[in-house]
Amino acid sequence: MSTQTAQPSITPTDTISRPFHVVVSDPLPSEALARLETIAQITARDSFPPDELTELLKTADALLVRSGTKVTADLIAGATRLRIVGRAGVGVDNIDVKACTQKGIIVVNSPEGNTISAAEHTVALMLALFRHIPQAAASTARGEWKRKKFTGQELYAKTVGIVGLGKIGREVASRVLAFKTRVLVFDPFITAEHARELNIESVDLETVLKEADVLTVHTPLTRETRGLIGKKQLATMKQGARIVNVARGGIIDQDALAEALTSGHIGGAALDVFVDEPPAGSPLLDMPNVICTPHLGASTEEAQMKVAFDVAEQVALVLEGQPARAPVNIPSLPAEQMAQLAPFIQLADRMGSLLGQLTTRSVKQVDVNYSGDICQMRLEAVTWSVLKGLLSVTQAETVNFVNAPHIAAQFGIAFQEARQPQKRSYLDRIEVVVHADGEEHRCEGAIFGQGDPRVISIDNHRLDLHPAGHKLLTWQADAPGVVGRLGTFLGTRNINIVDMQVGRDHPRGNALMVLSTDEPAGPTLVDEIRAMPGIHDAKEIHLG
16 A cells, blocks of 8 residues: 655744644554544655654654554654654554553554454454365365365354353354354353343353353453463363364464364364464465464555544543543643542552452442542542453454543443542452452452552452452461462472461451462462362462
């Protein structure tokens, strides 16, 4: 696609009519820049040498990129006028969002621009798997005519399992329903009632795995979802079941998948994403029952055009003093308020993530309660941060401060905010309560000293917890020897304990212990801990 190139110099006349300077450092269609040309001088090129780009940004009000430009802290260090960085795409891995936030630079992306393209590619790969289309095409091109060898199956009346029902997962569901399939979905944030409205079934992961003829995943790649479909899960699936991954490499354990494909237990796989890209040397590339594509989920002309138009429009809005539709980082607030709220925003995000990882059933409602002087301030960003942290545990699309309420509403999650200006103690506090089907979790947080966020209660157990890093939670008897046995167990497994917090309901009753560790314990050790005398349950979570 063509790009429009402009000189960085701005004439006095242009300064009056087009007062802004926008730098475009990756290929973008010139049509997408038309909106910006009415208000800004544009300097556009497919790429810039780092030194030249650094110099250009000294006079730039906005920077537009795709994935090629790395927006680092060093690159923007001297960008004193830069107000916004726009990423024409979904991921922002190539942008140092933290550095931008610290400099007050808004980062925006286009989280919905590739939804249709990714969903269509997913369904295309499903059909290709069931009908052996790439293999048959290659055979025919070689001059062969082996119709019997490539006899396939219909997608009609099959059971499709979907892990993760974000925007892309929903679009996939609506499309495969047209093939008269049965659709099973695993997503902790989809209620049974909402699933019925979509003509699909909300079930647990084990049921999806056991009953699916074809499984497709649509979750983000996080600590919780890395290796989500591993050796144990693959063994649970039907003999001959098929797998599609157009989400992120690493959600499905590639080594375990290769083993299951070799044995014939898994009948075929279609992969658009890999742990390493390109996946040089992967055994999956040479397997006859595997279809591989080079990360094409968003690679359509329409998707590329949509994200470019969307981000250019958002940049124009911000330069004109209006809010962006999809900011990735903190929404704009007056500098003084932002300085006061920043630690609460971080705390709220971590509290939401903590509760999201503790909750195992469909969330119905989230209550965010404030007390103290903080009640006199604008708290939307704090409340939205709770939702962002909660939803980010499972959602495939990028969840940010603006779209978190919208995504919560999509899943039928009600949320409400309450304020109690009178302090219940000497601290400003946030209390978050998550109501799920037959399950409720709550935690309280406060800011200590000079911006030190702390979780001070989990499920009514008093604690003093720094919400970061690896946390091992155990629900246990408040009895002699339990803590010692667990400490010894972790020591023999080379797990270093950084901090220990214990809260109990009453002496010799039940207790919650939270251990902060340097290394993650992992699911195998957690299972062993659950079986220890005096331990009722155990769970590992990761914060920040």
